[in-house]
Amino acid sequence: MRHLLSTKDLARDDAVRILDVAEEMAATADREVKKLPALRGKTIVNLFFEDSTRTRLSFESAAKRLSADVITFSAKGSSVSKGESLKDTAQTLVAMGADAIVVRHHASGAAHRLAHAGWIDAAIINAGDGTHEHPTQALLDAFTLRRRLHGEDARGRALDGARVVIVGDILHSRVARSNVWLLATLGAEVHLVAPRTLQPAGIEAWPATVHELLDDALATGPDAVMMLRIQRERMHDAFFPTEREYARIWGLTAERFAALPADTIVMHPGPMNRGLEIASVAADSTRSTVLDQVTNGVSIRMAVLYLLVSGTDGGRA
Amino acid sequence: MSARPVLQTADIGRALRRIAHEILEARRGDGRLVFLGIPTRGAALAKRLHSIVEQIEPGVAEAGTLDVTMHRDDLGRSATRAPAPTRIPSGGIDDAVVVLVDDVLFSGRTVRAALDALADHGRPRAVRLAVLVDRGHRELPIRADFVGKNLPSATSERVFVRLTEVDGVDEVAISS
Structure with missing residues (x-):
């Protein structure tokens, strides 16, 4: 290397x-x-x-x-x-x-x-x-996840069996790409969620399960939910009708956050759009790893x- | 290449018990003792010394490990080395008598790195050095306070220390 x-x-x-x-x-x-x-x-x-x-x-x-x-x-x-x-x-x-x-x-x-x-x-x-790609972001995400899962015994271990849901603009996200490859290499089970318009061509071939609805992916009981930033600077085309509709269907709202398993962590690479892809109650909770990241x-x-x-x-x- | 055994299990145990007694004898006043082993085998030796001292004078000592990789002077000259964990006991090292423990004392460069690494963690009252084998050929003005065995050697010879915790067997051998 x-x-x-x-x-x-x-x-x-x-x-x-x-x-x-x-x-x-x-x-x-x-x-x-x-x-x-x-x-x-x-x-x-x-x-x-x-x-x-x-x-x-x-x-x-x-x-x-x-x-x-x-x-x-x-x-x-x-x-x-x-x-x-x-x-x-x-x-x-x-x-x-x-x-x-x-x-x-x-x-x-x-x-x-x-x-x-x-x-x-x-x-x-x-x-x-x-x-x-953005490899160091994926590595720090994997590091954060490994620490939360294994604590003091983390050294030498991978992420075998961990279930991670990645939500948002997969199409434009280098963070998502780097994470998919790395998490798969480390043995984690990856679920991707995005509206059809924000799924890249060829996504079926990625080592991940693709969902169109967030609720379907959250029903799998993930260890971590990673919310991607909606990159307003890249949203020149009509990828989704309105921000309100996006937040309702693909955002980690207070209700969805409350319904998650008690030990599921919430990740976000930052900077966050509060109220769009992530509700403040989720971003500020002790299960949020935003600052750890x-x-x-x-x-x-x-x-x-x-x-x-x-x-x-x-x-x- | 033939390896000639120098110390066996019983010899190593005896040497460590003697060193433990010497350390306790040399401890002036009531200062806390902190054994810090240099990974990998020094860490195992520090743990053994600590448990011997515990049997003689319970509660006077703590043990931990001190990784020196980041402070080595040959980082740019050799293959990349992965650092090992450093574990400083909860009481810290400020005002304690720190005993650095390593398996073999050779050039003295590892000990030099350890002294630098130690300064990142605090200011001990004194620092001592205990080694299982001193094979000579120092390149720096460093000497050990406690030595298990002085082993005259040629620079071309290699000294192997094997310990149960790491290698499954206790043995010191030398080969040319």
Whole structure:
């Protein structure tokens, strides 16, 4: 594992190892000194062609906790707006000494191109490419779920037998895609719920059960319900009649939340549209992992950066 | 490659009992003792030392583990190492006498990393070092306070420590 581009090509052992290393990273948050010297002298570049707050801050804070130097680059106000290509931008960054590049791009496959085009020789971490993948989000979701299910005994374990319902805009969601592949690899049973208009072509071939109605999926008694954000910025076409109707049929309303099994957790990658895909009573309950997911995101990104950047062999621990 | 046995089960038990007594004798005042084993085999040895000390003077000591992976000075020169869990006892290490425990003392670099790792968790009153085998060839100004066996060796030789908790058998062997 030299790069982290997708969860589809992530082997089960590699995935479990990332989660295990993240456990040790999480443990450092309780220490007097929260910083580790592991990546001292390494340079991590955050290359963001698309707006992001939490992912960028999360990677930045992960790199700093590992004592790496961090350069953050956002396309706005840079030479990209003068027409500089991805290739030239990347080569410039590597010439400045980048050991790893965390890239978010609006085009699906941008991270893969950077990793395999032969332009540069740095570890590439995909932080979201178009509607393709967002692997660290899926890893932090799996980590959050594993901790809730197994607690202190989580190390070394996968998610065999866990039942996860993912609801919302599957069509545009890279979070959903990354989660489907990773959860399936880790042995979980995945259920997807979306209106027909928000189901991508070829969804039948995914390792998941597809439902059109949320109530059908919730009737399976899930361990976790993951609500996806309705991405208003991508909703240019009429995918569903009105937001009210969406909330009524596919939203995690107060009534649906109350009817869930008592130990089902509620996940959301953020930012949330309260009252649309998720009711406040669900978002603010103790069974909601929204803030845990943010905290765990830093641990997962520390683990990924450590595994990809520290050794001479790119993560073959 | 032939491995010559150096210590057997009984020898290891005897060495650990002697070290436990020495540690208690050297403990000045009423300071708490905290045994911190360096994973993997140091952790098992720390647990054994702790249970021996418990039999002699119950309640004076606690045991845990201290992973040093993130503090090693060779991270960029070798294959990626996965960190092991660190478990600091609930009482913490502030003002305690910490005894670092490892199986083999060789270059001293692991102990150097352990001293750095320890500083992330607090400020002990004193830090001691106990090892089952000291094979020499130090590369840093570090020495052990308590040694199970001094084992003169050539750098080309390899020292194997096997412990029941990890390997299913108690044995120290050396091979060229």
